[in-house]
Amino acid sequence: MADDNDMSADNGADAWGAGGEADPFAGTERILNQDEIDSLLGFDLSDEEGSERTGIRAIINSALVSYERLPMLEIVFDRLVRLMTTSLRNFTSDNVEVSLDNISSIRFGDYLNSIPLPAILAVFKAEELENYGLLTVDSNLIYSIVDVLLGGRRGTAAMRIEGRPYTTIERVLVQRMVEVVLADARAAFEPLTPVSFVLDRLETNPRFAAIARPANAAILVKLRIDMEDRGGRIELLLPYATLEPIRKMLLQQFMGEKFGRDNIWEGHLATELWTTQMEVRCVLDELQIPLQKLLDLQVGETIILNATPESAVELRAGSIPLTRGHMGRRNHNIAVRVEAPLSPQARKAVQRI
Known part of the structure; x- marks a missing residue:
């Protein structure tokens, strides 16, 4: 009988807890009520139209763009x-x-x-x-x-x-x-x-x-x-x-929005580009020879080009061909008289700038 009383006392302590307060979840599973289920799914009927969606409903509608x-x-x-x-x-x-x-x-x-x-x-x-x-x-x-x-x-x-x-x-x-x-x-x-x-x-x-x-x-x-x-x-x-x-x-907030573009800065950049100094090379002629012949060249040997004084020369900016012209002299300087417009490749390069 004493053992039975001790076991009953232990079970009672487990049910009431250490502080003597009743445990509402002792021996039962936690069950969600209707409000908690609606909140979890995001289908709360009391929400007004257009309110922020939550829960699973928010995940379902997340693919939509407002x-x-x-x-x-x-x-x-x-x-x-x-x-x-x-x-x-x-x-x-x-x-x-x-x-x-x-x-x-x-x-x-x-x-x-x-x-x-x-x-x-x-x-x-x-x-x-x-x-x-x-x-x-x-x-x-x-x-x-x-x-x-x-x-x-x-x-x-x-x-x-x-x-x-x-x-x-x-x-x-x-x-x-x-x-x-x-x-x-x-x-x-x-x-x-x-x-x-x-x-x-x-x-x-x-x-x-x-x-x-x-x-x-x-x-x-x-x-x-x-x-x-x-x-x-x-x-x-x-x-x-x-x-x-x-x-x-x-995406514009108002008609004609420029998304941060500054016309003053664009004008200043264009002005500086037009006044930028650029190196232009005059190519008289080009000659292709085998690499072995180039390595065998000795001091004093002559490379014969096909250009003549009347041949057109090519003006280049780096590797981009600009135009063509003829060599000549003006006062005490060597000059090139341009006789062709800018090449399409040069125009595309200018447009990219």
């Missing part, structure tokens, strides 16, 4: 909104208001899966950038444009007939509107760089509008078009591969 790293895009798309407001008013002869909802980064595959159908997807090519972009027109805007262009009454919502493909008339009217938007996009990029956006084709199935790999990152611009009680949404998608050739321009 559009905020390309500040000039906001200026370009703000200019696009103003241009579209004027162009669509002239196109529809109606009161049109265009607003920019948001600009975000998204994977191309995720965007294709999120397109609400039915919709018309316009694939266009940026010729100078040698890549493609995507412009999506939702069904509300399609029926609104058709209703406005064909003389629908104001104050009544556009009639929608679901479950059927778009007719030829609807596709042609939407194509005309897309061409107006692409012309405005070209004008919006014009102050930055000349880019021609040409409509390639219209698709209704997102699978046929694939212009990039599903994992590739892209810029998504959502535009809202309101025509009194009618309207819809246009979404413009530009893959990062399309914007890569003009990435340096999009």
Whole structure:
């Protein structure tokens, strides 16, 4: 009995701990609650949109590049909104208001899966950038444009007939509107760089509008078009591969930024280069002889050249040939009269400097 009491006392000491306090994890495994699981995965529902992602979600989205790293895009798309407001008013002869909802980064595959159908997807090519972009027109805007262009009454919502493909008339009217938007996009990029956006084709199935790999990152611009009680949404998608050739321009904080270049220093450097002294050699003639004959030359022997007093000589700066001319005398100095322009090799060397 004494031994049993001692064992019970030892077990009780282990359960309560040395300080006499209860150990909540004694004999049980640590279990995470829901808040800790959400924090670990980075899917906290209480977070506001645009807040900093943490946990596994941050790792998943780490491959995406935020559009905020390309500040000039906001200026370009703000200019696009103003241009579209004027162009669509002239196109529809109606009161049109265009607003920019948001600009975000998204994977191309995720965007294709999120397109609400039915919709018309316009694939266009940026010729100078040698890549493609995507412009999506939702069904509300399609029926609104058709209703406005064909003389629908104001104050009544556009009639929608679901479950059927778009007719030829609807596709042609939407194509005309897309061409107006692409012309405005070209004008919006014009102050930055000349880019021609040409409509390639219209698709209704997102699978046929694939212009990039599903994992590739892209810029998504959502535009809202309101025509009194009618309207819809246009979404413009530009893959990062399309914007890569003009990435340096999009990194500017303002139009015409020089990235630290100093025009005063450039002018001073150019002035100093033009006044720099340079050694120029006049080559009368060149002769190739075997190495053995060169080693056998003795003092007093003569090497006969093929040049004559009337032969042209070559002027060189180091190993770069500059031009050709004729030898002569001016006053008491030996001179060369230049009779040919600078060689292409010398021009390239000057351009590199």
